[in-house]
Amino acid sequence: MTISLSFIIAAGLILFLASRYATGQAIMRIPLKTKTLWNKDDVSLTNVNDNTYFGQIMVGTPGQPFNVLFDTGSYDLWVPSLKWPKPRGKKYRSSASKTFIPNGKKAEIRYGAGSLKGFISNDTIEIGGLRVRYQEFIEATESPGKQIYQRPWDGIFGLSGISKSTITGIRPVWRTMMDKGVVTKKVFSIWLRRYSDSAEDGGEIVFGGTDPQHFTGAHTYVVAEGTLNTFKMYSFFVGKIDTKVCSKGCNVVVDSGSTYIRGPPNLIVKINKQIEVAADCSNYDKLSEVISFTIAAKTFTLTPRDYIERKNGKCKSVFSDSATNFWQLGTPFIRAFHTVWDYQTPGTVKVGFAKSK
Numbered sequence: 001m002t003i004s005l006s007f008i009i010a011a012g013l014i015l016f017l018a019s020r021y022a023t024g025q026a027i028m029r030i031p032l033k034t035k036t037l038w039n040k041d042d043v044s045l046t047n048v049n050d051n052t053y054f055g056q057i058m059v060g061t062p063g064q065p066f067n068v069l070f071d072t073g074s075y076d077l078w079v080p081s082l083k084w085p086k087p088r089g090k091k092y093r094s095s096a097s098k099t100f101i102p103n104g105k106k107a108e109i110r111y112g113a114g115s116l117k118g119f120i121s122n123d124t125i126e127i128g129g130l131r132v133r134y135q136e137f138i139e140a141t142e143s144p145g146k147q148i149y150q151r152p153w154d155g156i157f158g159l160s161g162i163s164k165s166t167i168t169g170i171r172p173v174w175r176t177m178m179d180k181g182v183v184t185k186k187v188f189s190i191w192l193r194r195y196s197d198s199a200e201d202g203g204e205i206v207f208g209g210t211d212p213q214h215f216t217g218a219h220t221y222v223v224a225e226g227t228l229n230t231f232k233m234y235s236f237f238v239g240k241i242d243t244k245v246c247s248k249g250c251n252v253v254v255d256s257g258s259t260y261i262r263g264p265p266n267l268i269v270k271i272n273k274q275i276e277v278a279a280d281c282s283n284y285d286k287l288s289e290v291i292s293f294t295i296a297a298k299t300f301t302l303t304p305r306d307y308i309e310r311k312n313g314k315c316k317s318v319f320s321d322s323a324t325n326f327w328q329l330g331t332p333f334i335r336a337f338h339t340v341w342d343y344q345t346p347g348t349v350k351v352g353f354a355k356s357k
C-alpha cells in the first residue's frame with residue numbers, strides 16, 4: 001500500500017473488530033468482523049465492501065478506539081487528529097490521554113493523489129489486549145483528497161517490521177512489539193475470509209503466532225528481503241499456458257492493504273488476455289482454469305473464485321496495474337493462503353503460506 005491514494009481508496013475495507021480475546025500470554029488474536037458493537041456511531045461503516053478488512057485498536061489512556069486498515073504494504077501508523085478539520089469520524093484527542101507525550105515533528109506520506117500530512121505524537125497503542133507503550137505515530141491533519149472521508153476505516157496501521165519507517169523515521173508498531181517483548185514469539189499471521197462464507201467473521205490477525213484453525217497443512221516459507229519483505233515468484237501459468245511473465249522471477253510482496261493482485265501493466269495485460277472473463281459474468285460458471293505460480297519451488301493455485309471479483313452482477317479479474325516494478329499479492333491472495341510473517345531468526349524474515357480454511 002505504498003503507491004497511490006486510489007490504492008488506499010480501492011482498498012476500501014469493511015471489517016470490524018467485534019471482540020478481543022487473549023488466548024495466552026503475549027498472543028493476541030484480532031477477529032476482523034463485519035459487525036461490531038461500536039460501529040453504530042461510525043457513519044462511514046455503513047458502506048460495506050466485500051474486499052475491505054479492518055480491525056480496531058485503542059490509542060491513549062483511556063483508550064480511544066480507531067478502526068484501522070492493517071497494511072503489510074506500509075510502515076507507519078496514522079489516525080486522524082482532533083486538529084484535522086474533517087467533518088466527521090473519529091479523531092484522536094491527545095489532551096484526553098494520560099499517557100500522551102508530545103513530539104510535534106511534521107510528517108508527510110506521499111500518495112499518488114497528494115500528501116497525507118500531520119505530526120508525530122507518542123502514546124500507548126493497544127492492539128487487542130497487547131499494550132505498546134511510548135509508540136510514535138502520525139496524528140493526521142490533512143488528507144490527499146476528500147475520498148478518504150468515505151472510507152469505513154479511520155486510519156492505516158503499517159505492518160512492516162523494519163527498525164525505522166523509510167518515510168517518517170518512526171519505528172513501526174510491529175517492530176516495537178518485537179523489540180519490547182510485547183509478543184514472546186516474533187510472528188504474526190493473517191487469515192481473511194470470503195464475505196460470502198460468513199457475514200460475521202471476516203478474518204483474523206494473530207500477533208505472536210498462528211491460529212491452526214485457519215489453515216491446513218504446513219506453511220511453505222520463503223526468505224524475504226527489503227523494507228516490505230519482497231520475495232520471488234516464478235512460472236506464472238493461466239491454465240496450461242505459460243505466460244512467461246515471471247520466467248526470470250517476479251519480485252513480490254504480500255500486501256494486505258491492496259484489494260487486488262497488482263503487477264507491472266504490460267504483464268497484467270498479458271495475464272488478463274488469457275483470463276477472458278465476461279464483464280456481465282455470463283461465462284463465470286464455465287471458467288475452470290486455475291492460475292498457478294511457484295514460490296519457494298512450491299506451486300500455488302488460484303481458482304476463478306479466487307481471481308475473479310464478482311459484485312452486483314459484474315465480473316472482473318483481480319489482476320490490476322501497479323505503478324511499481326514489483327508485484328503486490330493483495331487480499332484475494334491472502335483469502336486463498338493464510339499468510340505468516342516470521343521474524344524469529346535474527347536478521348531474517350520468512351513469509352509462509354498455507355491453504356486457508
Ligand SMILES: *[C@@H]1O[C@H](CO)[C@@H](O)[C@H](O)[C@H]1NC(C)=O
Nearest residue numbers: 101122123133134135136171
Ligand atoms: C516517547 O516518549 C518517551 C518518554 O518521553 C520517550 O522515552 C520515548 O523515547 C518516546 N518514544 C519514541 C519512540 O520516541
